[in-house]
Amino acid sequence: MPRDRKRVDVLILGAGAAGLAAARVLSHAALRVTVIEARPRVGGRILTLHDPRSPVPLELGAEFIHGASADTLPLAQAAGLAVIELPGSHELASAGRFKPMEDFWDLVDRMNHDLARRLASRGKDFPVSAYLDSARVPAARRGLLRDFVQGFYAAHPDRLSAKSLAVETEGGGDEADEVAGKQFRIANGGDALMKWLRDGLDPDRTEVRLSTVAVSVQWKRGGVSVVCRGSSDRAPLLTLSARTALITLPLAVLKAGDVRFDPAVPGKQRALAGIETGQVFKIVLRFREAFWERAEFLKERREQTGSNGRGLNFLHAHGAEVPTWWTSLPVRSPVLTGYVGGVAAEQLLAEDPPSRLERSLVALSDVLAVPRRELEELLDASASHDWRADLFARGAYSYIGVGGNGAPRALGRPVDGTLFFAGEATDGAQIGTVSGALASGRRAAREVLRALE
Ligand SMILES: Cc1cc2nc3c(=O)[nH]c(=O)nc-3n(C[C@H](O)[C@H](O)[C@H](O)COP(=O)(O)OP(=O)(O)OC[C@H]3O[C@@H](n4cnc5c(N)ncnc54)[C@H](O)[C@@H]3O)c2cc1C
Known part of the structure; x- marks a missing residue:
């Protein structure tokens, strides 16, 4: 040798x-x-895809810089890269209507505090699913929390440590840090x-x-x-x-x-x-036009009048096979990204790539209340990377x-x-x-x- x-x-x-x-x-x-x-x-x-037909770089792996971090943002700035801040507006999509989710982060916060309280009384770690099964919150909100835990942490709730989330809230949130809680993206990719x-x-x-x-x-x-x-x-x-x-x-x-x-x-x-090891299914869809930017599109779906000048950023739909979608805002482009983690991601990854695309379109059709056939006609290209099948990753993140x-x-x-x-x-x-x-x-x-x- x-x-x-x-x-x-x-x-x-x-x-x-x-x-x-x-x-x-x-x-x-x-x-x-x-x-x-x-x-x-x-x-x-x-893993960034630079497709000459796409006005923005397409991120098939990591995309967001989570603001509280002291590591990526200063480095990206030292590198002279263009860092853009997301508006960070989250809306709940249900039966073709979009509602702002202003209190969603309070719900997550409450979960993390409740977890800390339960840990203190039990004296030992337990799975987050035990909380989700019994939390005193309405069933629909519980469903959203379950989606959040699976999507954000790419986790099986019955394997995810309650202590890891509770600790994060108590130690991680630096209120004095003005970028904490914000999200950024590197415009160059x-x-x-x-x-x-x-x-x-x-x-x-x-x-x-x-x-x-x-x-x-x-x-x-x-x-x-x-x-x-x-x-x-x-x-x-x-x-x-x-x-x-x-x-x-x-x-x-x-x-x-x-x-x-x-x-x-x-x-x-x-x-x-x-x-x-958490699993994620992420799919990037490039359309012929950003049809969700049309004034009448938002007017028909948003319940709050006066909010229609605001672009669409994150949409969440509990019950959809791909429940989380986002646009490239603040850059307006005809690109939408779908994201699902945990158990639901594993189920989708068990399908072949054409079926994953088909199911994503069906989910998006539900979320946006746009007929699936219309979405297909508007669709120019899609891209996704199977991190679970990738032998040099074997999964998304831990x-x-x-x-x-x-x-x-x-x-x-x-x-x-x-x-x-x-x-x-x-x-x-x-x-x-x-x-x-x-x-x-x-x-x-x-x-x-x-x-x-
Ligand atoms: C779909 C998806 C979305 C994500 N979104 C975000 C996000 O928005 N924000 C965020 O902060 N993070 C996100 N992450 C997580 C983030 O990408 C990872 O946490 C981070 O990139 C991991 O870096 P690493 O150096 O630890 O591992 P890696 O980037 O995996 O580096 C390990 C390297 O080892 C190499 N390797 C493997 N086997 C061998 C071998 N036998 N010999 C030699 N080399 C080998 C691999 O090829 C790889 O280059 C996301 C990840 C995925 C998959």
Whole structure:
């Protein structure tokens, strides 16, 4: 088997947000770094489609920067990218009528506070479904909460830790932070941020090897060898070696055992078991025109007079197979995105792609009260990526399982000053997000620097 004779300081497995953020810190600290990435591109679960026929970039993976995060927004601004704030208006669609959901966030807030109260009285973690089954809120609102939990956290409510949500509310919401609670999007596309991170690596000390799949990691204190193959099965194996390795592989890839560790890494199996992989179905539809912008369209559907100059941003419809839809507002374009997570997403992902599109159109037809045939006539193109079937992701993003609140930290803990771990699943506070991935990459890079001092 060919062996790359060069022994670097750090091998980073994975060139997603976590791997690139780590590489940036290490490369600036004058370490020799090789990044091993299975795909022919960087960015991992940030996947932007630049279709010349679409006026906006199409995000098939991560899209929103959640405002409370201290990680992505300043980085995007440092990169000189155009960051736009979403109006963030949410409307409830039911029987062809749209109603503002102003009190929806109060409902979510109440759930999170109730969870904290119940935890205090029970003394131990429990599944969020136990709350949803018994909460003293009207059935329709309970349905919305269930949709929210499945969509936002991509979670099975009966596996999602109540403690993980309750903790988030108590610790995470910084009222003083004026961007908390707001959502942003990178107008250039999320991939521009990943490209900026990659372009900022010192070319003399850092190499990014694309289309290189890590197969196994042999390690002992002070030394690591990673066996890799090319992306085609016939490509020869190659061994790369380093003083340390920083693993940023997705949770589900680690759980599947796609990369063998020899010897097995102590303490990680339990950590992996405490975190769940969430599934999402996201579909982007490009129409010939933004028919939802027409004044009469909104006038017929909105109950509040005077609100028709306001564009449509988020729509939620409990009971629809794809219950959440959004426009590209504040940019007005003929693009709509459908989103569903958790159990319902798994059901849709079990269908073949044409059937997923068909079901999405049926759902949208219900939500907008526009005949399905009319939608089909107006539709120009659709795009979606199956993250569950993608072998270098095996899922969308992570959430904390019942009793698993210590698991992200345990997963991220270094081993013998030689193996280091990052990735969204290792950041308990911002799990499942780009910000969590970036923060974890920087945290792990600092740990490597301390170990190699
Ligand atoms: C549909 C969808 C919507 C989302 N929406 C949002 C959102 O709006 N806002 C938000 O903040 N987050 C969102 N997320 C989550 C966000 O995308 C992730 O949390 C984040 O991008 C994860 O970064 P990471 O570096 O931890 O992992 P990844 O980006 O997955 O990086 C890991 C890298 O490892 C590589 N790899 C895998 N196996 C191997 C191997 N054997 N050898 C070498 N390399 C390998 C992968 O190709 C990948 O590039 C969304 C995700 C999805 C799927």
